[in-house]
Amino acid sequence: MVSKDTSAHESDPVLDSPVGSTAFSKRRRGPGRSMLALTTAVSLAVGAGIGYAIAGASGSTGITASGPAPTIAGVGEGTVCKLVSDSMQQQLSIRETTAISEEQGGVSCYLIMTEDGATEPTGFVVAFYPTAESLQQTVDGTDVTPEKAEPLLIEGRAAARQVLYGDTWKAQLTVDVGDGATLYVERFGPKDSLSERELRRSVDDLAASVLKGQKS
Numbered sequence: 001m002v003s004k005d006t007s008a009h010e011s012d013p014v015l016d017s018p019v020g021s022t023a024f025s026k027r028r029r030g031p032g033r034s035m036l037a038l039t040t041a042v043s044l045a046v047g048a049g050i051g052y053a054i055a056g057a058s059g060s061t062g063i064t065a066s067g068p069a070p071t072i073a074g075v076g077e078g079t080v081c082k083l084v085s086d087s088m089q090q091q092l093s094i095r096e097t098t099a100i101s102e103e104q105g106g107v108s109c110y111l112i113m114t115e116d117g118a119t120e121p122t123g124f125v126v127a128f129y130p131t132a133e134s135l136q137q138t139v140d141g142t143d144v145t146p147e148k149a150e151p152l153l154i155e156g157r158a159a160a161r162q163v164l165y166g167d168t169w170k171a172q173l174t175v176d177v178g179d180g181a182t183l184y185v186e187r188f189g190p191k192d193s194l195s196e197r198e199l200r201r202s203v204d205d206l207a208a209s210v211l212k213g214q215k216s
Contacts, residue, residue, distance in 0.1 A: 071178035072214055075128040077101045081109040083126055083210045092124065092206075104134035120190040124206060127184040135174070135182050154204060155211040163199055167191055171199035173207050183210060
């Protein structure tokens with residue numbers, strides 16, 4: 001096991017209060033998530049509404065509806081990082097994992113590839129949101145340039161992917177996992193540190209790994 005679970009309280013004394021915890025969540029989210037809430041909701045709707053149709057109509061895409069993956073449920077702060085298997089964390093060279101509970105029942109795991117305190121952190125975010133409301137309330141609205149959301153299928157589930165450009169480049173993927181719940185996967189890193197193709201592929205592969213893990 002390469003990564004380690006670390007408590008937010010160990011890394012920042014400001015977290016001694018609920019307000020401090022929220023501040024930490026927002027601070028850590030800065031490099032990792034900055035899509036407008038409306039864009040997030042619309043992106044997921046686009047994926048759920050037309051993703052199956054596009055994938056099914058285009059045989060050349062290599063995307064097939066193999067049947068819906070099992071619904072992810074009951075994920076909490078103590079289990080969200082376990083959505084990413086130990087072997088996958090080793091494959092991604094994850095150095096540290098930090099789980100954070102958010103409002104409305106959402107939980108996020110920050111999987112960091114760079115050393116602690118790096119000025120330009122690199123890594124992934126994997127989050128579970130039980131409702132649409134819990135997904136929308138997480139976003140901070142940082143000024144970035146987003147591409148249009150792309151509908152696709154991940155392990156038979158409707159999804160939407162978006163790439164955002166700024167000082168930090170990000171690929172963000174939302175996957176409908178049933179019962180109104182959403183799996184969120186993000187890859188982030190400094191500008192130009194990854195190609196656009198690598199950004200897209202990294203979130204697709206990680207999301208597929210999470211969903212496959214739920215089947216086993």
